[in-house]
Amino acid sequence: MSRYNFAYLDEQTKRMIRRAILKAVAVPGYQVPFGSREMPLSYGWGTGGVQVTASVIGPTDVLKVIDQGADDTTNAVSIRKFFARTTGVATTTRTEEATLIQTRHRIPETPLAPGQIVVFQVPIPEPLRWLEPREAETRKMHALEEYGVMYVRLYEDITRHGRVAQTYEYPVIVNGRYLMRPSPIPKFDNPKLDRSPALMLFGAGREKRIYAVPPWTSVKSLDFDDHPFEVEHWDRPCDLCGARGAFLDELIVDDKGGRLFICSDTDFCARRQAAGDEPAT
Amino acid sequence: MYVAVKGGERAIDQAHRLLAEERRGDPSVPELSLAQIEQQLALAVDRVMTEGSLYDRPLAALAVKQARGDLVEAIFLLRAYRTTLPRLGVSRPLDTGAMVVHRRVSAIFKDLPGGQILGPTFDYTHRLLDFGLAEPCTPGSSATDEGAAGPEADASLPRVMDLLDREGLIESEPAVGDDGRVGDLTREPLSFPAGRDVRLQNLARGDEGFLLAMGYATQRGYGRNHPFAGEIRQGEVSVSLTPEELGFSVEIATITVTECQMVNQFNGSASMPAQFTRGYGLAFGSAERKAMAMALVDRALRGRELGEEATSPTQDEEFVLSHSDSVEASGFVQHLKLPHYVDFQSELVLVRDLRAAHGVTTPR
Numbered sequence: 001m002s003r004y005n006f007a008y009l010d011e012q013t014k015r016m017i018r019r020a021i022l023k024a025v026a027v028p029g030y031q032v033p034f035g036s037r038e039m040p041l042s043y044g045w046g047t048g049g050v051q052v053t054a055s056v057i058g059p060t061d062v063l064k065v066i067d068q069g070a071d072d073t074t075n076a077v078s079i080r081k082f083f084a085r086t087t088g089v090a091t092t093t094r095t096e097e098a099t100l101i102q103t104r105h106r107i108p109e110t111p112l113a114p115g116q117i118v119v120f121q122v123p124i125p126e127p128l129r130w131l132e133p134r135e136a137e138t139r140k141m142h143a144l145e146e147y148g149v150m151y152v153r154l155y156e157d158i159t160r161h162g163r164v165a166q167t168y169e170y171p172v173i174v175n176g177r178y179l180m181r182p183s184p185i186p187k188f189d190n191p192k193l194d195r196s197p198a199l200m201l202f203g204a205g206r207e208k209r210i211y212a213v214p215p216w217t218s219v220k221s222l223d224f225d226d227h228p229f230e231v232e233h234w235d236r237p238c239d240l241c242g243a244r245g246a247f248l249d250e251l252i253v254d255d256k257g258g259r260l261f262i263c264s265d266t267d268f269c270a271r272r273q274a275a276g277d278e279p280a281t
Numbered sequence: 282m283y284v285a286v287k288g289g290e291r292a293i294d295q296a297h298r299l300l301a302e303e304r305r306g307d308p309s310v311p312e313l314s315l316a317q318i319e320q321q322l323a324l325a326v327d328r329v330m331t332e333g334s335l336y337d338r339p340l341a342a343l344a345v346k347q348a349r350g351d352l353v354e355a356i357f358l359l360r361a362y363r364t365t366l367p368r369l370g371v372s373r374p375l376d377t378g379a380m381v382v383h384r385r386v387s388a389i390f391k392d393l394p395g396g397q398i399l400g401p402t403f404d405y406t407h408r409l410l411d412f413g414l415a416e417p418c419t420p421g422s423s424a425t426d427e428g429a430a431g432p433e434a435d436a437s438l439p440r441v442m443d444l445l446d447r448e449g450l451i452e453s454e455p456a457v458g459d460d461g462r463v464g465d466l467t468r469e470p471l472s473f474p475a476g477r478d479v480r481l482q483n484l485a486r487g488d489e490g491f492l493l494a495m496g497y498a499t500q501r502g503y504g505r506n507h508p509f510a511g512e513i514r515q516g517e518v519s520v521s522l523t524p525e526e527l528g529f530s531v532e533i534a535t536i537t538v539t540e541c542q543m544v545n546q547f548n549g550s551a552s553m554p555a556q557f558t559r560g561y562g563l564a565f566g567s568a569e570r571k572a573m574a575m576a577l578v579d580r581a582l583r584g585r586e587l588g589e590e591a592t593s594p595t596q597d598e599e600f601v602l603s604h605s606d607s608v609e610a611s612g613f614v615q616h617l618k619l620p621h622y623v624d625f626q627s628e629l630v631l632v633r634d635l636r637a638a639h640g641v642t643t644p645r
Binding site for chain 1: 289290292293357360361363364365367467468469470471472473474599603608609611612613614615616619620621622623624626627628629630631635638
């Protein structure tokens with residue numbers, strides 16, 4: 001790999017991406033177009049996140065990569081390997097040891113700390129996309145802060161299902177101004193975005209957009225006075241570590257309806273098990 | 282323990298090993314050489330270069346080999362390599378009028394200066410499997426030496442469009458000056474409305490199958506634009522560059538391209554005499570189907586500039602340009618096989634809750 005630059009991207013490209021990141025940080029929640037490059041992994045596999053990580057990573061960083069909350073899913077392994085190989089930086093699975101966390105679909109259960117950067121892989125950055133497919137239109141709607149359609153959409157859910165039926169990529173307003181799609185994290189993780197001590201960077205490679213939530217910024221999930229925002233919860237604890245109040249994955253263990261519910265955050269779960277927190281049963 | 286995600290790293294390594302094995306196939310069959318691919322699968326190489334946006338036959342052949350003949354994968358490989366290359370300069374516009382022509386057909390004039398040159402084409406072959414090809418044939422026994430003329434370098438072959446232009450019958454192509462900057466999608470993200478330069482670049486990189494379907498749809502009435510194949514020419518053109526420090530242009534390469542100029546539906550009004558309009562297609566090598574489809578779609582997308590009402594997706598710039606790229610499309614469609622357990626779990630929780638509200642019980 002010595003024929004490639006540190007973190008694969010050339011310095012000019014990194015500079016271009018860093019400029020986009022700076023703009024994104026300056027205007028929280030605003031989608032900044034950038035000259036996304038073809039990466040040696042497929043669009044949809046996290047090319048946006050990889051470009052953001054490649055632009056901010058330095059030799060002293062400690063990198064953690066998760067997919068679905070887990071450090072050992074195939075794509076997390078593959079991306080971690082890519083950076084280990086192209087940068088030689090230290091990698092970790094421990095959330096609090098990482099200076100840089102690239103993630104797909106989750107925010108770790110372990111609280112984040114000041115100085116940490118979380119990089120999200122984003123498939124569709126535009127929160128209004130399912131309501132208006134045209135980019136030329138949605139950019140105008142953002143400029144005019146015309147977000148009524150989103151409230152109407154949530155209201156329609158309430159009339160149809162009795163509640164808001166959006167479970168992931170639940171829309172948020174950042175810093176009281178921009179409507180933002182918090183990548184497809186479950187709404188369970190939305191509260192972790194609000195006034196987080198960590199810097200949150202969102203990269204969409206195929207769609208060529210970067211956006212950000214700077215530390216300590218307000219991130220409000222849309223709701224109504226009579227239908228306040230709620231997160232999902234499970235009636236049972238994690239079957240491996242006994243944690244309550246963590247996001248659980250469901251495994252089907254036989255063909256007779258047998259199920260196991262375990263933490264989606266593998267680092268959180270494994271360390272609770274090691275510390276002797278046993279399942280309640 | 283039921284943790285299905287463990288061992289991802291070993292699984293990946295094994296998958297790569299299996300892939301390498303499958304790529305090679307039966308080791309008793311001789312391995313393909315890049316020269317064989319370049320020479321005998323030349324149209325695959327052409328397509329990979331065109332959509333990969335990189336004119337390099339050996340590298341495209343390597344990509345085809347590495348991708349096991351999956352051309353969309355090969356295009357991706359070439360793109361991912363191309364993006365790492367430094368940008369040394371911008372060439373001068375190609376002069377396709379000065380092309381050393383191998384093939385040139387016009388569907389709008391029976392004869393014209395330079396004549397019609399059929400060249401190597403499938404057009405009039407009978408699509409009967411040639412079982413003779415099943416066995417290697419001895420070189421030199423082919424029919425090419427009799428009658429088939431080589432490239433007609435000396436013949437004057439004016440472009441059909443220039444002949445029409447001289448009479449004012451077709452809209453003039455706006456001249457791009459030497460300083461005329463053209464957009465580059467590989468550096469700047471696409472934004473709408475897009476200029477024609479960027480549109481053409483997008484279409485040139487676009488998936489042949491997608492453009493073929495879009496172009497076909499225009500012919501069937503979805504954004505019809507009454508096309509005639511004014512001229513299709515294929516041959517070699519030289520690429521030249523004017524280095525700033527020299528101030529004069531230097532020829533740096535000769536490349537083979539196929540150009541298609543469509544003559545389309547005329548335009549005119551009370552104040553403006555009627556004129557035919559243009560659709561343009563250009564592809565590396567002999568990718569003629571691609572060049573023709575591109576010209577149809579280019580013309581369809583010029584509706585705004587020509588004051589036509591857009592009634593079909595084929596005329597909708599955002600629809601066409603956002604979905605033409607095979608590397609993007611293939612990635613996003615196929616990413617659905619990556620794990621989505623978290624989002625699905627959220628949906629499960631909700632659907633079970635909604636069903637419980639209806640009195641249906643499911644295990645929690």
